[in-house]
Amino acid sequence: MGHNEVLLSVNGVKATYNHAITALHGVTFTVARGEIVALLGANGAGKTTTLKAVSNLLPAERGLVTEGNILFQGLDVATAKPADLVRSGLVQVLEGRHCFRSLTVEENLVTGGLGRSGGRAEIAAALEKVYAHFPRLKEKRHALSGLTSGGEQQMTAIGRALMSRPRLLVLDEPSMGLAPIVVQDIFRTLRRLNREEGLSILVAEQNSTVALKYADRATILENGAAVLSGDAAELRNRDDVKAFYLGQSPRPAAPNTPILPAIAV
Ligand SMILES: Nc1ncnc2c1ncn2[C@@H]1O[C@H](COP(=O)(O)OP(=O)(O)OP(=O)(O)O)[C@@H](O)[C@H]1O
Numbered sequence: 001m002g003h004n005e006v007l008l009s010v011n012g013v014k015a016t017y018n019h020a021i022t023a024l025h026g027v028t029f030t031v032a033r034g035e036i037v038a039l040l041g042a043n044g045a046g047k048t049t050t051l052k053a054v055s056n057l058l059p060a061e062r063g064l065v066t067e068g069n070i071l072f073q074g075l076d077v078a079t080a081k082p083a084d085l086v087r088s089g090l091v092q093v094l095e096g097r098h099c100f101r102s103l104t105v106e107e108n109l110v111t112g113g114l115g116r117s118g119g120r121a122e123i124a125a126a127l128e129k130v131y132a133h134f135p136r137l138k139e140k141r142h143a144l145s146g147l148t149s150g151g152e153q154q155m156t157a158i159g160r161a162l163m164s165r166p167r168l169l170v171l172d173e174p175s176m177g178l179a180p181i182v183v184q185d186i187f188r189t190l191r192r193l194n195r196e197e198g199l200s201i202l203v204a205e206q207n208s209t210v211a212l213k214y215a216d217r218a219t220i221l222e223n224g225a226a227v228l229s230g231d232a233a234e235l236r237n238r239d240d241v242k243a244f245y246l247g248q249s250p251r252p253a254a255p256n257t258p259i260l261p262a263i264a265v
Contacts, residue, residue: 005033007168007200008054008090012068015053017061023049027068027226029219031168031202036194038211038232039204040245041221047204048095050221051172054202055092056082072168089167095176097154101146105137108145108156112163123163130159133189151182158186162193168200169193175207183207187214208245212236220245 008031015024024046031037039047052058053065056077070077072090080088099108109130113123131138134155140148145156154174161169171190175183191214193199205211212218215232220241228235235241 006030007033007035007073008202009071010050010054010068011070013050013053013065013070014067015049015058015063015065017049017063019062019064022224023063024053024224027219027221027224029226029229031200033167033200034194034198035217036191036201036203036215038208038215038218039202039221040208040211040218041204041206043206045221046224047206047221048172049224051092051170051202051204053077054170055085055090056080057092086164089165090170091161091164091166091168092170093157093161093172093174095172097150097157097174097176099145099153099156099160101144103145104142105145105148105152105156106141109137109159109163112160126163126165130162133162133193134159149182151178151186154178154182154186155189158190166199168202171201171203173204173206175205175210183210187211190214208241212241212246 010027010029013024013027014022016022027046027050029037039050041047049058049063052061052063054070054077058064065078072085073088075088077085077090100111103111106127109127110123113126136152137155137159140152145153148156158171158174174186178186187210190201190203194201203211203215212232212235217230218232218235219226219229221227236246
């Protein structure tokens with residue numbers, strides 16, 4: 001598959017919260033059309049902040065990109081409203097599988113399609129497509145989301161994002177709190193969406209083992225900086241990555257100890 005056309009480029013991004021806390025100090029990576037790119041790193045490394053910067057959601061949290069820029073299909077995301085980014089194909093599934101708990105699964109999905117032009121028939125067709133990828137959601141379509149399992153809620157959140165026809169789907173920690181078998185199921189579906197529909201995917205994960213299994217490329221963040229980027233298969237085989245990110249050795253005790261040598265990316 002040719003991964004040439006750059007869809008998203010994150011260029012030397014620095015970001016702060018409350019004009020005080022520096023959360024990112026140098027994040028650079030790209031997502032090409034048709035790729036799955038994983039953003040890896042420990043708790044607090046800056047994954048969520050990076051994804052929020054990508055969707056221009058930082059201002060809502062008193063956050064600010066102070067240096068660098070982020071281009072989605074050539075558009076500087078800082079100049080666009082989050083809703084306009086969604087319309088242009090950049091759609092994010094936030095951390096924590098946000099569903100409307102008192103709506104049914106199907107009602108949740110439909111809310112994702114409301115911004116689409118085309119009316120009922122188009123929404124019905126989009127729903128069927130989501131159900132084809134997540135048969136479990138079809139079974140549960142009339143259940144209240146709040147009463148479905150964590151995995152089903154994550155699938156609903158992803159399905160709702162798919163309803164708004166993303167070109168780039170951005171996911172924050174989809175594995176969080178889910179059983180390993182459910183996590184594999186979700187990542188397999190994401191890969192199928194990528195391979196069959198050409199959906200490009202940027203996924204932040206603490207679960208490096210799963211992310212590196214399904215991604216084409218990955219970038220590792222430490223303390224707010226990108227320290228390593230490369231082909232997922234190559235990263236999986238590196239001894240330092242294996243030791244510190246693939247669960248084959250305990251993590252260093254001090255949370256701020258750099259665990260990979262700072263490598264220019
Ligand atoms: N709303 C906020 N206000 C102030 N500081 C924040 C805020 N959100 C995150 N931070 C700080 O920014 C840094 C990066 O956090 P971030 O949530 O981006 O990391 P993460 O890699 O996504 O971790 P996690 O897996 O916990 O989500 C941390 O030091 C965190 O304490």
